[in-house]
Amino acid sequence: MPVILQNSHVSPEVCLMTIKNTSGRAGQFYMLRPTKVLDPLLGRPISIHDCVDGNCSFLYRIAGKGTKLMSEMRAGDTIEAYGPYGNGFEPVDSDIRLIGGGIGIAPLYFLARTHKAMYPNRVIEAYLGFVEKPFMLQYFRAVADFVYVRVGGYITADVPFEENVINYACGPNPMMKAAKEEAEKKNSKLFLSLEAHMACGVGACLGCTCPTVSGNKRVCKDGPVFLASEVSFE
Amino acid sequence: MSRLTTNLLGIQLKNPVIAASGTFGFGKEYEGYFDPSVLGGISGKGLTLHGSKGNSGIRVCETPAGMMNSIGLENPGVAHFVKHECHVMRSTGAAVICNLGGHSIEDYVKATQMINDADIDILELNISCPNVKEGGMAFGMCGKTAAEVVKKVKAVTKFPLMVKLSPNASDISEVARAVEDAGADAISLINTLLGMRIDVRSKKPIFNNVYAGVSGPAVMPIALRMVHSVCKAVKIPVVGLGGISSYTDALEFIMAGATAIQVGTATFANPFAMPQIIEGLEKYCVQNKLENISEIRGIINK
Numbered sequence: 001m002p003v004i005l006q007n008s009h010v011s012p013e014v015c016l017m018t019i020k021n022t023s024g025r026a027g028q029f030y031m032l033r034p035t036k037v038l039d040p041l042l043g044r045p046i047s048i049h050d051c052v053d054g055n056c057s058f059l060y061r062i063a064g065k066g067t068k069l070m071s072e073m074r075a076g077d078t079i080e081a082y083g084p085y086g087n088g089f090e091p092v093d094s095d096i097r098l099i100g101g102g103i104g105i106a107p108l109y110f111l112a113r114t115h116k117a118m119y120p121n122r123v124i125e126a127y128l129g130f131v132e133k134p135f136m137l138q139y140f141r142a143v144a145d146f147v148y149v150r151v152g153g154y155i156t157a158d159v160p161f162e163e164n165v166i167n168y169a170c171g172p173n174p175m176m177k178a179a180k181e182e183a184e185k186k187n188s189k190l191f192l193s194l195e196a197h198m199a200c201g202v203g204a205c206l207g208c209t210c211p212t213v214s215g216n217k218r219v220c221k222d223g224p225v226f227l228a229s230e231v232s233f234e
Numbered sequence: 235m236s237r238l239t240t241n242l243l244g245i246q247l248k249n250p251v252i253a254a255s256g257t258f259g260f261g262k263e264y265e266g267y268f269d270p271s272v273l274g275g276i277s278g279k280g281l282t283l284h285g286s287k288g289n290s291g292i293r294v295c296e297t298p299a300g301m302m303n304s305i306g307l308e309n310p311g312v313a314h315f316v317k318h319e320c321h322v323m324r325s326t327g328a329a330v331i332c333n334l335g336g337h338s339i340e341d342y343v344k345a346t347q348m349i350n351d352a353d354i355d356i357l358e359l360n361i362s363c364p365n366v367k368e369g370g371m372a373f374g375m376c377g378k379t380a381a382e383v384v385k386k387v388k389a390v391t392k393f394p395l396m397v398k399l400s401p402n403a404s405d406i407s408e409v410a411r412a413v414e415d416a417g418a419d420a421i422s423l424i425n426t427l428l429g430m431r432i433d434v435r436s437k438k439p440i441f442n443n444v445y446a447g448v449s450g451p452a453v454m455p456i457a458l459r460m461v462h463s464v465c466k467a468v469k470i471p472v473v474g475l476g477g478i479s480s481y482t483d484a485l486e487f488i489m490a491g492a493t494a495i496q497v498g499t500a501t502f503a504n505p506f507a508m509p510q511i512i513e514g515l516e517k518y519c520v521q522n523k524l525e526n527i528s529e530i531r532g533i534i535n536k
């Protein structure tokens with residue numbers, strides 16, 4: 001079973017855990033189960049925040065029972081980690097803009113790092129919004145060419161959507177909905193990494209479907225990354 | 235013959251472990267974890283005549299040692315199944331069980347006739363889905379309505395007919411006897427128990443339908459009690475499910491009288507749950523010198 005290499009707080013509410021022998025692309029996620037007993041029962045979907053030498057790290061916010069238990073685990077403990085799941089971000093040779101809200105910044109860092117490695121001459125801009133104290137900014141400053149931070153309010157209001165830049169957003173649903181509306185007004189291409197309650201993570205239970213222009217799609221298997229113009233918010 | 239070989243309605247299952255409807259897609263989704271041919275059988279996602287998009291809003295949530303779902307029978311429809319998914323299921327190498335739901339007796343009959351063209355082994359009639367507005371569970375709540383739909387479906391199907399009962403009926407043994415009299419060849423139970431959760435922050439029910447189906451380890455003792463009482467009430471084979479997550483859980487259902495068992499929610503928590511249960515049952519037979527698992531079937535009633 002996968003072993004935890006390190007697990008520490010980056011803020012009172014947010015932790016970073018590295019798990020040995022895990023892999024995946026930016027935008028993919030794992031179902032993490034902090035216990036071997038039957039409660040909590042289901043894995044928690046957590047995005048890959050980075051992956052170095054076959055060890056992935058996960059940036060997670062303590063939201064409830066499962067993530068609280070995760071935050072109490074120590075280096076050397078074992079954790080059930082099922083994945084990598086989902087489609088991930090498609091690499092594109094283009095200037096890109098990352099739009100992150102709160103813990104939604106987690107998968108965007110890995111995207112920035114892989115994009116910089118693949119297309120070193122392309123510009124990466126990061127627009128990061130937080131309700132209170134920002135976190136992980138130094139990570140983004142190390143890979144992005146420009147980092148804009150907003151505390152409180154809507155980060156999407158500050159993003160200059162343009163036609164020639166590809167946008168990637170991840171955050172709470174109202175933020176992603178706003179991003180979609182803004183991007184559509186400006187004819188700017190936008191990818192969203194969606195969230196949904198999940199049970200299986202492999203496309204078997206249909207617990208995570210979201211409506212799209214071409215029918216229901218499974219966030220775990222067909223997503224979590226979708227072109228914003230395809231997603232229909234309820 | 236292996237120690238776990240199980241005859242269910244004339245179909246030879248490699249073992250008595252079947253993937254429960256709605257928790258295993260159409261058989262291929264867990265291939266990354268194990269080869270589905272090791273399973274005794276697979277019950278596919280519940281179908282309806284014309285297919286459905288299912289329910290809106292949150293569809294799954296966790297409960298202590300269990301979960302709730304309000305999928306609402308999202309499915310591609312019977313015609314699509316006959317053309318596509320039934321071949322996918324057949325290619326797994328496990329016995330193919332087609333799970334059928336419906337909103338009216340006419341729907342059930344029409345769908346059953348269309349399924350006659352599909353390559354399946356057993357038809358599992360779902361009169362117990364709690365998550366659709368009309369029909370579904372309504373047919374399984376009392377013996378009279380259950381018998382009516384079973385009689386009509388039995389008259390047209392060319393496959394062995396297993397009827398899946400709802401634990402939400404006030405007297406499940408009465409429903410079981412009624413469907414046996416109406417011609418059912420086997421019974422499976424339980425479907426999910428009706429439950430509810432409220433989001434205290436938004437002060438609203440978590441599910442748009444307010445009520446949703448509870449499953450997983452938390453319901454196991456309730457399911458076992460119902461399987462036990464139905465096994466005593468009828469002579470046809472009973473397939474037990476509800477909260478099974480280990481081989482000892484499976485043994486309890488078999489000792490209570492079940493011919494085979496199904497595993498649903500446990501696979502979500504542990505994708506290897508079913509292969510581990512099969513391995514555990516095999517070892518149990520060796521250690522207890524059983525030539526076949528059926529030797530302990532219903533042993534507590536003897």
Ligand SMILES: Cc1cc2nc3c(=O)[nH]c(=O)nc-3n(C[C@H](O)[C@H](O)[C@H](O)COP(=O)(O)OP(=O)(O)OC[C@H]3O[C@@H](n4cnc5c(N)ncnc54)[C@H](O)[C@@H]3O)c2cc1C
Pocket residue numbers: 029040042043044045046047048058059060061062063064065066067068103106107194195196197198224295296
């Ligand atoms: C594809 C994907 C990637 C994600 N990546 C991250 C990440 O990198 N970092 C991070 O902190 N969070 C991420 N989340 C959200 C994270 O899964 C939830 O915060 C977490 O499941 C909460 O679990 P809990 O036990 O602490 O909370 P509880 O409220 O106790 O959870 C109860 C149940 O609800 C589910 N649930 C609760 N909130 C959410 C939610 N927002 N989304 C999905 N399911 C939820 C849980 O999985 C669990 O089954 C991601 C979600 C998805 C779908």
Ligand SMILES: Cc1cc2nc3c(=O)[nH]c(=O)nc-3n(C[C@H](O)[C@H](O)[C@H](O)COP(=O)(O)O)c2cc1C
Pocket residue numbers: 199205206207254255256257279280281303305307333360363398424425426448449450451453475476477478496497498499500
């Ligand atoms: C996500 C989910 C979807 C389900 N879909 C169906 C279905 O389509 N048809 C059906 O007969 N039962 C369905 N069920 C019920 C299961 O097949 C099973 O009866 C129930 O979950 C109890 O078993 P378990 O505790 O092992 O999961 C579903 C259950 C879950 C959790």
Ligand code: FES
Pocket residue numbers: 197198199200201202203204205206207208209218219220221
């Ligand atoms: S979580 Fe089961 S289909 Fe997506």
